[in-house]
Amino acid sequence: MSIEEATLPDRDERLTAERAYELYWADLLPRDARFACVGTGCSAPLICACLDKPEQNLRIRPYFRSYRLEDHAATCEVAHGRGETRTEKRPDVFEAERPAGHFRREPTPPASPAGDRSPRRVSASQTAGLPPRASHYYRLSSLVQKFLEHRRDRDLAEATVDIGGETTTYEALFRNIYRQKVVDLLGTRAVWWGTASLRATREGGYYLRFSRPFRHEDAELRPTITITARDIEAYPVRKLLRARLDKLIAESGGYCVAFVWAKPWMPKDAEKPFVRFYVNNLDHIDVRGPEILEELKNTSRVGA
Structure with a gap:
């Protein structure tokens, strides 16, 4: 159960x-x-x-x-x-920032007697019998998990999430990069996703390049994401992030499916146009193995 x-x-x-x-x-x-x-x-x-x-x-x-x-x-x-x-269905909530003290370190509790597997009981008035609350998520990975589950249940258009202060459906929030016209989407923050290649950098970070492109005039632009070693070291869940990324590089040669909650960015005066996603909070990126591609079939929503 x-x-x-x-x-x-x-x-x-x-x-x-x-x-x-x-x-x-x-x-x-x-x-x-x-x-x-x-x-x-x-x-x-x-x-x-x-x-x-x-x-x-x-x-x-x-x-x-x-x-x-x-x-x-x-x-x-x-x-x-x-x-x-x-109970009335409420939107899931994706928090853009973690609250202060979210990873506070608590004092180590006294050791339990050998063989005792029962946890110390807390006040029943504080916890017991309380109804489920709206789900609050801080890592995009948790939201991707819900997206995959709603895709399986065929209710992407009905399931809602509060993200960035606005309520939207999972269907509208998750957008496939493939061949969308990027100049029309530079102000659109969404969960962009697509197949990508991942590699480690000499500096201890990671570089990710999407395989499928945005469209720009007659060109196809494959967006990139750079994750610096400095950003990783400042990230509370860095152990998990490195474990996932290193595992993908070792097992699939870096071939992956990437998700990022961000806006596409293009420079105004570059000689050659390109697209990047800037991620200043590593909670806002999720990278998964290619085995989930079957789950992602027919879940993209193409539109401006």
């Missing part, structure tokens, strides 16, 4: 599996971290699956699960589904 949220007693925090995944890759959460159920009157121990997997797709993604169904209280609606009410 896949569970959406859990409590992390050692940090006195209720969190999603995506949040647990980020904390692990920021070296703020151990691989064997213990979680607890948020159901009414329930403190069943949970684990977070796929916590240490750098790759992420529809089959490999973080989620909470129980050791045993019997660990849940009889009153737990998470495990037993009793007393559920239909």
Whole structure:
């Protein structure tokens, strides 16, 4: 059984599996971290699956699960589904910046007795039985994951996300670069995606060049992205980013599918036109293996 949220007693925090995944890759959460159920009157121990997997797709993604169904209280609606009410669907929320202290380091908790796998219980009044909240995401990778899931469920045109203060559909937000007229789109911030080639630079960064082009007059312009070593070192989840990018270079020769939340940029007075995406926040880029191309068929939305 896949569970959406859990409590992390050692940090006195209720969190999603995506949040647990980020904390692990920021070296703020151990691989064997213990979680607890948020159901009414329930403190069943949970684990977070796929916590240490750098790759992420529809089959490999973080989620909470129980050791045993019997660990849940009889009153737990998470495990037993009793007393559920239909809630209004709310847009997912993509936050352009992380809040201060998002990766705060907590004191190390006292060691549990050997063999004790039950997490320390937190106040039931704070967490138990609370309804699911709107999903807030900070890494574009999380939003791409939802895009792939909505594509599979065939509801891209109905599913919504609040991004940059505006609510839009996943279908409108995600745009394939291929052969769109770039001069009409220079002011359009969207999640641009396409196949690309990736390589490491001598300086310790990465260089990415899209395989499919924008159109500009009679030319085809393949946009590029440069990720500097300095930007990576300042990034809290750099361990995860490097693990993913190095794995792609090693296993597919750098052939990948790239997503970036940005506006296309072109210089005004260059002798030869070119297009770049500038990414000043590495949360706003996601690079995945070519195996997701099948999932991406027929999901582009071409238009100005």
